């Protein structure tokens with residue numbers, strides 16, 4: 171009887187502890203929830219506003235991808251094993267690796283989340299640049315991991331030597347390198363990365379996010395995917411959301427050595443790619459036109475807008491992506507609000523560089539409207555602050 175009572179007390183205590191752990195595990199940063207719950211449109215509908223806030227590609231999917239989406243109607247009632255296998259094969263062929271080296275994600279956001287779930291935790295921290303794309307930090311928070319934030323260099327690039335120094339063989343689980351970086355659109359060169367990866371402990375995973383790879387023109391930059399066979403701790407991730415214009419369809423992927431992929435796969439949702447996006451992705455990869463076309467039109471538009479702002483006397487951070495940052499000479503928050511009042515949604519504030527505005531590249535007519543609004547808003551804000 172006493173044993174039984176004891177047993178019940180213990181299980182009540184254990185139950186209390188489990189509930190506490192569940193509640194702690196369920197905690198999600200309010201900022202993250204804002205993104206998850208469709209916070210990007212901030213009360214507007216898509217048709218109401220100019221959307222240059224989320225580094226999307228306004229031109230949408232390739233015509234081949236659209237045809238493939240329509241054709242996927244016939245397989246929509248089946249689990250997408252066949253299309254999944256074909257997509258993995260196409261990605262493996264693109265990167266000259268085996269299919270066992272590739273994993274798909276529901277957007278590259280799922281890859282970032284999976285890396286946090288697999289490689290960081292209360293005793294394994296994350297090392298990131300500040301500022302960088304925040305999802306990896308938010309999901310580290312969900313995994314109860316500490317994030318060590320390393321400021322960018324004076325020219326707004328990842329300080330890779332400082333990031334390598336911050337990695338500790340015993341307790342750094344993951345280091346995240348966003349190249350080109352979001353929000354600054356700056357790059358680190360291949361040589362800088364080659365030096366960095368040699369200095370990072372072999373026990374620390376290195377996640378290189380190449381979401382904006384396709385837009386880069388600097389010859390000193392390259393993908394690091396060819397270094398994967400040499401480094402068991404190296405992971406490269408890409409997405410179909412940017413140059414391929416499929417942000418709404420949700421597909422990303424990672425390339426890494428087999429055992430790293432297996433460690434990540436344990437954290438992945440089963441069947442995480444839908445038939446339509448898988449069909450669209452393989453069609454996009456087979457379309458030789460889509461990458462050069464979108465690279466050219468978005469880079470041309472970006473260069474034109476940046477030169478206009480530079481002529482007006484503003485500092486624009488050199489960009490290698492489909493977005494850029496411009497200094498507004500004061501707190502960017504009222505500028506963002508003023509754009510919103512004109513139904514133009516621009517990038518959010520990044521507090522560590524809070525006087526810079528992040529602008530995604532839209533179509534030329536959208537960017538003409540942006541420039542006209544900028545020329546009204548920013549001088550007015552400056553004189554109001556003076």
Ligand SMILES: Cc1ncc(COP(=O)(O)O)c(C=O)c1O
Nearest residue numbers: 277278279303352381409411422
């Ligand atoms: C650097 C970077 N990585 C990953 C993502 C997530 O993209 P998705 O989940 O659409 O692939 C984004 C989105 O803006 C990004 O900027």
